[in-house]
Amino acid sequence: MGEVIARAVRGLRKVARNQASGGDISTLATESNLAHDETPDPGKRDFLYVATAAVGVVAVGGVAWPIINQMNPDASVLALASVEYDMSKIETGSAVTIKWRGTPVFVRNRTQKEIDEARAVPMDQLKDPEKDEDRVQKGHDNWLVMVALCTHLGCIPVGESGEFGGWLCPCHGSQYDTSGRIRKGPAPKNLVIPPYKFLTDTKIQIG
Amino acid sequence: MSSHETSKYVPTHPVAKWFEDRLPLIGFTKSTLIDYPTPKNLNYWWTFGGILAFMLGVQIVTGIVLAMHYTPNAAMAFDSVEMIKRDVNGGRLIQAVHATGASMFFFAVYIHIFRGLYFGSYKAPREILWILGVIIYLLMMATAFFGYVLPWGQMSFWAAAVITNIFAAIPVIGDPILQLLRGGFAVDNPTLNRFFSLHYLLPFIIAAVVVLHIWALHVPGNNNPIGVEVKEKRDTVPFHPFYTMKDLFAVVVFCIPFAWFAFFAPDILGHSDNYIMANPLVTPPHIVPEWYFLPFYAILRAIDFNFIIDSKLLGVIFFGGSILILFFVPWLDTSKVRSGTFRPAFKWFYWLFVVNFLLLMWYGAQEPALQVLGPFTVADVSKLSVVYYFAYFIVVLPLLGRFEKPRPLPNSISESVLSKPAAATT
Numbered sequence: 001m002g003e004v005i006a007r008a009v010r011g012l013r014k015v016a017r018n019q020a021s022g023g024d025i026s027t028l029a030t031e032s033n034l035a036h037d038e039t040p041d042p043g044k045r046d047f048l049y050v051a052t053a054a055v056g057v058v059a060v061g062g063v064a065w066p067i068i069n070q071m072n073p074d075a076s077v078l079a080l081a082s083v084e085y086d087m088s089k090i091e092t093g094s095a096v097t098i099k100w101r102g103t104p105v106f107v108r109n110r111t112q113k114e115i116d117e118a119r120a121v122p123m124d125q126l127k128d129p130e131k132d133e134d135r136v137q138k139g140h141d142n143w144l145v146m147v148a149l150c151t152h153l154g155c156i157p158v159g160e161s162g163e164f165g166g167w168l169c170p171c172h173g174s175q176y177d178t179s180g181r182i183r184k185g186p187a188p189k190n191l192v193i194p195p196y197k198f199l200t201d202t203k204i205q206i207g
Numbered sequence: 208m209s210s211h212e213t214s215k216y217v218p219t220h221p222v223a224k225w226f227e228d229r230l231p232l233i234g235f236t237k238s239t240l241i242d243y244p245t246p247k248n249l250n251y252w253w254t255f256g257g258i259l260a261f262m263l264g265v266q267i268v269t270g271i272v273l274a275m276h277y278t279p280n281a282a283m284a285f286d287s288v289e290m291i292k293r294d295v296n297g298g299r300l301i302q303a304v305h306a307t308g309a310s311m312f313f314f315a316v317y318i319h320i321f322r323g324l325y326f327g328s329y330k331a332p333r334e335i336l337w338i339l340g341v342i343i344y345l346l347m348m349a350t351a352f353f354g355y356v357l358p359w360g361q362m363s364f365w366a367a368a369v370i371t372n373i374f375a376a377i378p379v380i381g382d383p384i385l386q387l388l389r390g391g392f393a394v395d396n397p398t399l400n401r402f403f404s405l406h407y408l409l410p411f412i413i414a415a416v417v418v419l420h421i422w423a424l425h426v427p428g429n430n431n432p433i434g435v436e437v438k439e440k441r442d443t444v445p446f447h448p449f450y451t452m453k454d455l456f457a458v459v460v461f462c463i464p465f466a467w468f469a470f471f472a473p474d475i476l477g478h479s480d481n482y483i484m485a486n487p488l489v490t491p492p493h494i495v496p497e498w499y500f501l502p503f504y505a506i507l508r509a510i511d512f513n514f515i516i517d518s519k520l521l522g523v524i525f526f527g528g529s530i531l532i533l534f535f536v537p538w539l540d541t542s543k544v545r546s547g548t549f550r551p552a553f554k555w556f557y558w559l560f561v562v563n564f565l566l567l568m569w570y571g572a573q574e575p576a577l578q579v580l581g582p583f584t585v586a587d588v589s590k591l592s593v594v595y596y597f598a599y600f601i602v603v604l605p606l607l608g609r610f611e612k613p614r615p616l617p618n619s620i621s622e623s624v625l626s627k628p629a630a631a632t633t
Contacts, residue, residue, distance in 0.1 A: 068387070071401065077391040097488055102393035104488045127513065152519055154372040155365060156490040171369060171494045172508045173575040173586070185575075186508060188517035 077102070082207030084199065087143065095159055097148055100206045104148035104156055105194060106167075107204070110178065115141055117165065118179035125183075128190045132179040135193055145204065146180045147194050152187035167191070239425060244443035245450050246431035248624050252322040253429070255315050257454030258461050262312040263417065267410050269305040270354075277357065279403035281396035284359035285484040303473035304465075309351050310476050311465045313499035316344060324536070325557055327545030328430040334537040336423040339416055341533045346413045348530075351497070353406035359399060360481030361491050367394045367402070369494065373507075376523040393487060433623050434545025435616055442620040493574070501571030502564055503529055506596065508575060509589040525593065532600050539600050541608025549614040553607055560599045567592045 083100050087107055090096055095108035110118075118132040136144060148156050155171035162168035162175035164183045169175075174185030181190040196206040216234035218224040227233055276295050278287040291298040320340070323329055329337035356367045371388050375381040390397030428437055437443055444450075468475065476498060480491040496504050506529050510522035532539075547553050567589065573579075575586040617623035 071387050071390055071397075073386055073391045074397065077395070077397070099488065102391055102395050102487065152372075153369040154375075155369065155494065156488070158490075158492070170490055170492045171365070172511070174511075184511075186511035186518045186522055188513065188519040 082205055084203060084205045086203050088202040092142070097156075098206075100147075100194065105206060106144070106146045106148045106159070106180075106191075108144045108146075108159070110142045110144055112142075114165065114178035118177060118181075121177065121179075121181075127182050128188065130179075130181060130190055132181075135179050135181075135190070137198065140198060140201075143204075144180060145193065145196050145206070146191040149192070150174050150187055151182065151189040151191065152185070157191070239421075240451075241445065241447040243425065243446040244428065244437070244440070245446050246429050246437055246442060246620055247444045247449075248431050248433065248620050249429065249450065249453075250432050251453075251457060252318065252326075253431075254454050254457030255319040255322065257450075258315045258458055259312070259319060260417065261458050261461075262308060262315055263410065263414060266305060266308050266312060267414070269301050269308065270407070270410065272301055273305055274407060277403075279357070279400050281359060281399050281485070284357060284399060288358045299473075300469065303469040307465065307468040307473055307476065309354065310468070310497070310499065311461070312347065313351070313497075315461070316347060317499070320344065320533075321561060323430075324560075325547040326430055326432060327434055327540065327542070327547065329537045330540065330545050331537070332427045333423070333430060336420065336427070337537055338534055339420040339423055341530075343413055343416050343420060344533075345530065346409055346416065348500070350406060350409040350413065351499070353402040353409070355497060356399065356402045357406060358481060359485045361483045361485060361489075362478045362481040362494070364394060364485035364487065365490055365494050366496060367398060371398070373523050373526070376520045378520070395487070430545060431620060432546060433548065433617055433620065435618075435620060435623070438619045439621070495572055498568065498572075501569075502567035503571075505567040505571035505589050506593050508571070509586065509593045511575075511586060525597075529596060532597070536600065536604070540604040541606075542604075542611065542613070543608070544613040544616065549616055550607070550611055551614065552611045556599060556603045556607065559595070563592050563595045563599075567596065 080101055083098065085098050085107065087096075087109070090107060090109045092109050093111045093114075095106055097104045097106055099105070115132070121132075123129045123131075133141075135146075136142075150157050150169040150171065152169065152172055152174050155169050157167035157169040157174070157176060159167055162184075164175055164177035166178045166180060166183075167176040169185065169187065172186050174187035175183050176187075176191055177183050179190075182188070194206050196204050199205055216227070216231075216237045218227045218233065223233060273291060276287065276291045276298065278284055288302070291302050293299070295301070323337065323340070352366065352370055356363045371385060371394065374388060375385040377384060386392065388398075389395070390401060431437075478495065483491075495501070503526055507522045507526040510525050511518055512521075514521055516524075542550060542553070544550055547557055570585050570589040570592065573585045575584060575589075577585045579585055579588055617626070
């Protein structure tokens with residue numbers, strides 16, 4: 001069957017060759033077809049072309065990947081994946097900024113008033129609806145731990161400011177409430193809660 | 208321009224002949240830089256191409272010299288720039304020329320782009336020429352951004368943080384891309400190192416694209432203030448000495464404000480916060496980019512509402528779109544008439560576009576909550592400017608070509624030159 005098709009293709013090429021007017025570029029094309037035709041098995045040559053090209057693509061990709069991948073975080077950066085922090089010195093109503101993986105993290109000891117304010121907000125007023133209860137850990141409702149980067153373009157918001165008593169980003173004016181939820185401005189999401197756990201009542205491990 | 212006779216250089220000296228037979232460099236230079244037939248009616252807006260070539264040279268030379276003293280390390284970069292200014296022989300001036308040179312470069316490129324927009328220099332057969340220009344502009348923006356990060360001051364650091372964060376808006380692959388760009392979870396030493404490497408590389412890529420840009424210019428030849436193609440030899444003058452001298456004079460005039468900035472006010476266009484060393488734990492209270500990015504920054508900031516997709520991605524799409532839309536201008540403008548001089552309605556929309564662009568620049572420098580018109584804040588009115596910015600390209604240019612009745616065009620450049628002062632050119 002395959003042999004039949006190959007013969008048919010060769011026949012068609014011959015017709016095309018005969019129709020081509022002499023002296024122009026199409027003659028050249030058919031001449032090269034002629035050479036191609038009379039190889040014992042044209043399919044074998046096509047296979048070699050495709051196989052060579054495929055190997056070439058893999059080789060180029062194999063060389064390109066390390067050149068791109070070297071830009072990814074290196075071992076020394078990845079080694080700083082978790083930190084511990086003792087929060088016993090943070091008084092109610094104040095906050096500290098600590099560094100985790102090169103980025104700042106807010107640890108805020110919230111007042112009861114701030115917690116109540118955050119919990120009184122109806123969900124439909126939120127751009128990124130999330131309950132305050134889901135943003136803290138059970139039994140530690142006063143401790144708000146958040147990556148201190150505005151979810152817009154990564155500036156550090158300023159605490160206890162803005163219309164909602166929470167955070168205000170100086171870069172593009174995004175405003176967060178006392179639960180770190182986005183309320184106004186270009187930021188799309190609430191401030192991110194990093195993975196953390198309480199080692200004791202006053203000590204946490206981030207990361 | 209097929210009527211133009213390309214000069215045929217015939218070497219007389221045997222050494223020149225020997226060389227020319229092997230590499231026809233002298234003939235090529237003569238035909239492209241000396242005998243190149245140029246429309247005889249080019250005004251001073253056309254000298255900014257030459258000024259830009261000059262500025263690229265200035266930035267490359269001063270930059271290579273600065274790299275001999277600069278240390279691309281997060282702990283030492285800030286001090287090394289201060290060391291350049293205080294200790295290196297002539298360093299204060301070299302650094303000032305490079306830093307203010309970026310501003311002068313952008314000033315010139317804006318004039319050059321707006322000249323092209325007014326005189327329809329992007330229209331057939333110059334689309335590729337225009338597209339190469341937009342690519343150069345994009346490369347310039349990247350280079351300027353990388354360079355701004357190198358002094359590692361507070362503004363440098365937070366510019367790097369904010370701009371790289373733009374890529375995090377891409378759905379799904381945003382975060383891996385962000386880490387790949389920064390080489391970490393935050394902007395840090397690896398980021399500074401690679402930015403230095405790229406800042407050194409890109410100007411040479413720009414130079415290569417400039418060669419293509421000039422090549423694409425020399426195929427159809429220059430556009431000109433009346434937008435009527437060259438028809439005969441007497442419409443043109445040879446590039447040298449007519450335009451070499453005119454461009455040189457323009458460069459000298461351009462150097463007067465440039466020298467004033469470099470000598471007397473090297474920091475006037477910068478931000479004082481950049482004299483505080485980068486601190487990843489404190490964001491300066493008021494972040495603004497350099498003046499030449501302000502219009503686009505205002506567009507990014509104006510999108511502070513969710514619409515189908517979230518405001519961050521939407522802002523980034525508008526921000527990117529405001530520049531990428533320039534690629535499509537040759538096909539968006541449907542008018543057959545090139546020069547704005549002969550388009551009575553276009554002029555109004557064009558100058559409104561210029562004013563709107565300057566307004567966006569001003570908005571970009573203000574606090575979003577600042578009230579400008581009664582109860583309306585910068586955040587509100589800048590949305591209006593964003594609408595006009597895009598409407599100019601998407602609505603005005605396509606429709607004007609259909610409905611506008613242009614004034615009659617002169618038959619040729621020579622006719623228009625001889626009938627002066629009737630045909631004014633802005």
